[in-house]
Amino acid sequence: MPRFTTxxxxxxxxxxxxxxxxxxxxxxxxxxxxxLETPVSGYGRGATVPRRVLVTGRFVPAEGVVELRLEGxxxxxxxxxxxIDVVLPSGRVRQYSLCGDxxxxxxxxxxxxxxxxxxxxxxxxxxxxxxxxxxTEIEIRGPRNRFPLVDSPAYVFVxxxxxxxxxxxxxxxxxxxxxxxxxxxCGRSRAxxxxxxxxxxLGGERSERGVPPAEGRGRVTVxxxxxxxxxxxxxxxxxxxxxxxxxCGPDGLMDAVAAALPEGRTARLERFSAPxxxxxxxxxxxxxxxxxxxxxxxxxxxxxxxxxEVPGLMYSCAQGFCGTCRQTVLEGEVDHxxxxxxxxxxxxxxxxxxxxCAGRKLVLDL
Amino acid sequence: xxxxxxxxxxxxxxxxxxxxxxxxxxxxxxxxxxxDPFTTHTINVLHLLLPAxxxxxxxxxxxxxxxxxxxRLREDVIGFIGQEAVHSQAHDDVLPHLRxxxxxxxxxxxxxxxxxxxxxxxxxxxxxxxxxWWLMERVALIAAIEHYTAFLGDWVLNAEELDRRGADxxxxxxxxxxxxxxxxxxxxxxxxxxxxDGGYRRRARTWALAFSALVFLWQRGVRFFMExxxxxxxxxxxxxxxxxxxxxxxxxSTPAMLRSIPRYLSRSYHPSQEGDxxxxxxxxxxxxxxxxxx
Numbered sequence: 291m292p293r294f295t296t297x298x299x300x301x302x303x304x305x306x307x308x309x310x311x312x313x314x315x316x317x318x319x320x321x322x323x324x325x326l327e328t329p330v331s332g333y334g335r336g337a338t339v340p341r342r343v344l345v346t347g348r349f350v351p352a353e354g355v356v357e358l359r360l361e362g363x364x365x366x367x368x369x370x371x372x373x374i375d376v377v378l379p380s381g382r383v384r385q386y387s388l389c390g391d392x393x394x395x396x397x398x399x400x401x402x403x404x405x406x407x408x409x410x411x412x413x414x415x416x417x418x419x420x421x422x423x424x425x426t427e428i429e430i431r432g433p434r435n436r437f438p439l440v441d442s443p444a445y446v447f448v449x450x451x452x453x454x455x456x457x458x459x460x461x462x463x464x465x466x467x468x469x470x471x472x473x474x475x476c477g478r479s480r481a482x483x484x485x486x487x488x489x490x491x492l493g494g495e496r497s498e499r500g501v502p503p504a505e506g507r508g509r510v511t512v513x514x515x516x517x518x519x520x521x522x523x524x525x526x527x528x529x530x531x532x533x534x535x536x537x538c539g540p541d542g543l544m545d546a547v548a549a550a551l552p553e554g555r556t557a558r559l560e561r562f563s564a565p566x567x568x569x570x571x572x573x574x575x576x577x578x579x580x581x582x583x584x585x586x587x588x589x590x591x592x593x594x595x596x597x598x599e600v601p602g603l604m605y606s607c608a609q610g611f612c613g614t615c616r617q618t619v620l621e622g623e624v625d626h627x628x629x630x631x632x633x634x635x636x637x638x639x640x641x642x643x644x645x646x647c648a649g650r651k652l653v654l655d656l
Numbered sequence: 657x658x659x660x661x662x663x664x665x666x667x668x669x670x671x672x673x674x675x676x677x678x679x680x681x682x683x684x685x686x687x688x689x690x691x692d693p694f695t696t697h698t699i700n701v702l703h704l705l706l707p708a709x710x711x712x713x714x715x716x717x718x719x720x721x722x723x724x725x726x727x728r729l730r731e732d733v734i735g736f737i738g739q740e741a742v743h744s745q746a747h748d749d750v751l752p753h754l755r756x757x758x759x760x761x762x763x764x765x766x767x768x769x770x771x772x773x774x775x776x777x778x779x780x781x782x783x784x785x786x787x788x789w790w791l792m793e794r795v796a797l798i799a800a801i802e803h804y805t806a807f808l809g810d811w812v813l814n815a816e817e818l819d820r821r822g823a824d825x826x827x828x829x830x831x832x833x834x835x836x837x838x839x840x841x842x843x844x845x846x847x848x849x850x851x852x853d854g855g856y857r858r859r860a861r862t863w864a865l866a867f868s869a870l871v872f873l874w875q876r877g878v879r880f881f882m883e884x885x886x887x888x889x890x891x892x893x894x895x896x897x898x899x900x901x902x903x904x905x906x907x908x909s910t911p912a913m914l915r916s917i918p919r920y921l922s923r924s925y926h927p928s929q930e931g932d933x934x935x936x937x938x939x940x941x942x943x944x945x946x947x948x949x950x
Contacts, residue, residue, distance in 0.1 A: 320880065325766035326773060331707035332751030332765050340678065364682050367756060602730070604721070606738020611745075612674040613714075614738045630745075 340377075341365070343398065345426045351484035355452065356419050357389075357401040360430065368392050370459035371437035371536075371560070374400070375629075377429040379421050384414040387456035387538075387560070388433060389485070392463075398430075401484055403452040436633055437560040439463060442534040445471040446526070448547050448557075450539020451483070456560055457538055458485050465492055472496070472509045474523070476543060479516040486512065526550040534558065573647040577656040578620055592642040592652070600656060610644035617642050622652035670937060672735025672841050674742045675946045679830050681753035686887065688824035693888055694878075694897050695906045699831070701877035703750045704764050709801070710744035712772035713737075716794045719778075723791075723852055729844075736844040739837050746830060758886040764877060771873075792853045793862065799849035800859070800866035803920045803927065806842035808908065809835030810931040813939060817905030829945045836943070839936035842927040856923065863920055 314321050347359030373387045390399030402418045405411030422428065439445075439460050449457040454475060464471040473493060477483035493509030513521040523546055529535060535557040537547045547557050572588045575596060586595040593615055597603050605615035610628035618639050625648040628641040642654070689695045714737050724730045751761050776794060781787045812818075812835040818828060849859070875893075882891035902909035919925055940946055 320763055320767060320876075323767040324770050324774075325763070326769035327766075329762050329766035330711075330769045330773070331704075331748055332755070332761060341680075366682060604718070604734050604737065606735060607674040607676060607742070609676060611676055612738040612741045614674070614734065614741060 340429050340431050342427055343430055345422050345424055345428065346397075348422075348424055351401060352486070353482045355401055355403045355482070355484045357399060357484070358418070358422060359390075360398040360400065360428070361396060362398075362430075363396065365395055365398060366433060367395065368433040369435055370439045370463045371456050372433040372435040373437075373456070374398065374430045374432040374434075376400070376418075377431070378414060378417045379426075379428075380413075380417060382414050382417065383431075384418075387437075389455040389458045392459060398433075401452065401455050437536070437538070437558060439536070440534055441467075442532065443469055444530065444533040445469055446529055446533055446535045447471065447473040448476075448521075448523070448535070448537040448539065448543065449473065450476045450543040451478070453537075453539035453543075453560070454483070454485055454489075455538075457536065458489070460536065461489060461492060472511070474511045474513060474521055476513040476521050476539065477515065480512065480514045483512070483514070521546075523547060523550040527552055529555070531555075536560075570646050573649070574651045575647070576651065576653045578653050579656055586647070591644065592640075592646065596642060596654075596656065603656075605643055608643045610641050613641065615641055615643045618655035620653040620655050623648040624652065670840060670933060672732055672739060672844070674735070674738030675833075675837070675940065677742060677746055677833060677945045679746060679749065679826055679945045681750060681826065684753065684824045684826050686754075686757045686759065686885070688827045689818060689906065690822050692821070692901075692906065693882065693885060694893070695901055697881035697885065698874075698878050698898065698901070698907055700754070700881055701874050702831075703747045703754070704761055704877050704880075705768055705873060707744050707748040707751070708765065708768045708772040710740045710747075712776060713740045713798055714744070715777075716791070716798060717848075719791055720795055720848065720852065724848070726851060729847055729851055732841070732844045733848055736841050739841060743834050743837065746834065750830070759881065759884055761881075764880045768873070792858065795845075795852055796849050796858050796862035797866050799845040800863040800920065801870070802838070802842060802845035803863075803916070804866075804870060805838040806927055806931055807913070807916050809838035809842070809936070811835075811908045811912075813839065813932075813935055815905065821906065826945075829943055832939055833943045833946045836936035836939040839931040840933060840940070842931055846925075846927045860921060867917070 341362055343360040343362035343365070345358050346361040347357075349357040349359075351357050368388055369392060371387070373385045375383050375385055377383050386400035386402060388398055389401055390397060402415045404419045405415045407413070407416075437456055445460070445464050447457045447460060457473065461471060461473055471493070473489065475483065475486070475489065480486060489510050490512075496508035496511045511521075512518075521543075526535065526547065527550060529551070535547070535551065535555070536559075537544050537557045538560040544557070544559050548559075551557060570588050570590075573586055574583055575586055575592055576583045577596065577599065580600070582599055584595045584599050586592055591608075593603070593605055593608065597605075603615070606612045607614070611630055613628075613630050616631070616635075616639050624636070624640045625646045626636050626640060627644040627646065630641060631639065640652075687693050687696045689699075717733055717737050717740075721730065721733060724733060751765065754761050776797075779790055781790055812831045879891075879893050882888060882893050885891065898907060899910045901907040902912075916930075919930070
């Protein structure tokens with residue numbers, strides 16, 4: 291009966307394996323698969339659900355800055371660093387960091403500085419300042435967080451002007467967690483810097499010129515351009531490895547922070563996203579691999595223009611949410627208008643169905 | 657056996673297009689099938705597997721596109737890619753909601769991420785035969801998995817027992833929108849596989865692989881959820897529960913699942929023999945989530 295023996299042996303072996311796996315599973319239920327070190331799923335693009343909220347308060351926390359109190363029912367919870375999309379009355383969509391208390395589920399707070407057209411403003415902040423009054427109902431989406439505060443025993447925050455908005459709840463959270471934090475807050479003049487008083491209450495002003503702060507006090511360095519000139523960021527070269535560095539502000543400030551950090555260290559950055567005029571401008575797209583150049587008209591999408599040359603090009607939703615039409619960008623500055631790509635993805639790619647060129651020419655790997 | 661070439665039953669072809677969706681999870685309770693954590697978590701496993709899984713579909717299909725010589729199939733595959741990309745995001749949005757309710761899925765999803773991005777990801781293979789083999793193997797795997805997504809999609813569109821038990825309408829809408837699109841595009845993966853390769857041995861082999869992997873991942877997903885659910889004192893899970901819930905109609909029934917196996921392995925199988933496109937399209941037209949969340 292060799293057959294019977296074989297069956298018995300196989301069954302016995304199977305039972306043994308089963309027992310071994312069972313006992314292994316009870317000690318570590320997620321054995322035996324390895325996991326990805328930086329998980330991708332569940333940290334994605336976040337909510338895109340539109341919500342109506344009511345403007346129930348308008349404050350002026352500093353010269354040229356307006357803070358709006360937005361009230362709604364059961365608003366989603368958020369963490370410091372998060373922003374929302376605000377749909378303005380003209381249909382423009384702008385991103386604003388939340389700067390209120392994350393524990394409140396009925397109120398969001400955002401703040402905007404009026405940027406003149408001569409200074410590169412594109413009309414969004416003007417609309418907020420001139421058209422969003424108490425009682426106005428607006429649509430928001432999100433919140434999303436591309437600038438999350440990670441757990442750390444120590445933080446350095448560098449904020450420039452209105453870039454303080456995501457940093458304010460971060461500083462509050464760091465203080466509440468008992469972390470060792472310091473903030474370098476730059477602005478044109480003290481009168482134009484919002485939330486200065488609150489931050490000084492929270493952390494105390496650091497007397498500069500290298501005097502170390504007393505225990506728990508003196509966390510905030512105020513650098514007003516009219517009194518102090520440009521910020522001295524040289525201390526960043528000695529920041530310990532476990533300290534997290536966060537920066538939000540104009541491009542020049544973020545570049546300065548990146549340059550001041552030791553080789554190999556990076557700061558977490560929140561760029562003021564570059565929103566675009568509602569109507570596009572014409573520009574050129576070079577398709578490097580096929581060696582052709584396509585003109586994109588002001589009222590035409592890159593996708594539509596390129597498809598005339600490359601008929602089989604992939605796309606699906608044509609509205610910037612599915613990601614099918616994503617293309618690698620080799621040169622040129624992109625004006626991202628999609629709702630999908632993360633900052634890292636935006637560094638070298640774009641969704642050509644909605645995004646455009648911020649300059650005169652884009653070079654795509656096509 | 658040229659006379660048994662699988663073919664669609666009727667001209668049920670619809671143009672495939674990604675739909676923009678909006679689902680708001682604020683008011684969905686942890687046990688969204690009231691009083692039935694086992695059913696809730698068995699279906700919740702979808703949110704663990706699909707974000708990474710459907711991202712992987714898109715990744716593989718983008719590589720398969722250049723090999724397609726049929727224009728209509730190519731258009732279908734592109735529509736399929738768009739729909740899958742949106743599915744992946746929609747399920748991904750549920751994960752932070754679970755985390756807020758005290759059930760952090762990250763330990764499990766990080767493994768699923770590894771499974772699809774590393775184990776089933778692109779390998780450093782020499783261009784040519786080896787690389788094409790690995791691509792075809794994955795295309796065949798997707799065809800087998802899509803057999804089950806279409807099966808589940810058809811099931812959820814008809815799972816009225818869940819409504820009777822007061823399952824959360826937002827979650828039901830997500831599942832039915834997704835299920836309906838799976839039914840709508842159920843033929844694409846199989847047709848792509850038949851177009852590029854079509855070998856029966858590969859089809860049978862990848863089916864066995866996909867089926868075992870799904871069973872393995874699913875059962876441990878349920879165990880993971882039940883063990884980590886902060887509100888459960890007795891997280892025991894048994895196969896008998898699955899069978900019983902299947903009979904009650906809140907989960908797919910075990911006999912129906914077993915019957916679907918020989919169908920896929922039949923040489924005359926074509927996905928259009930299963931499911932109902934008209935029902936799917938009708939649901940999509942009325943789904944609140946697929947019509948801007950209103």
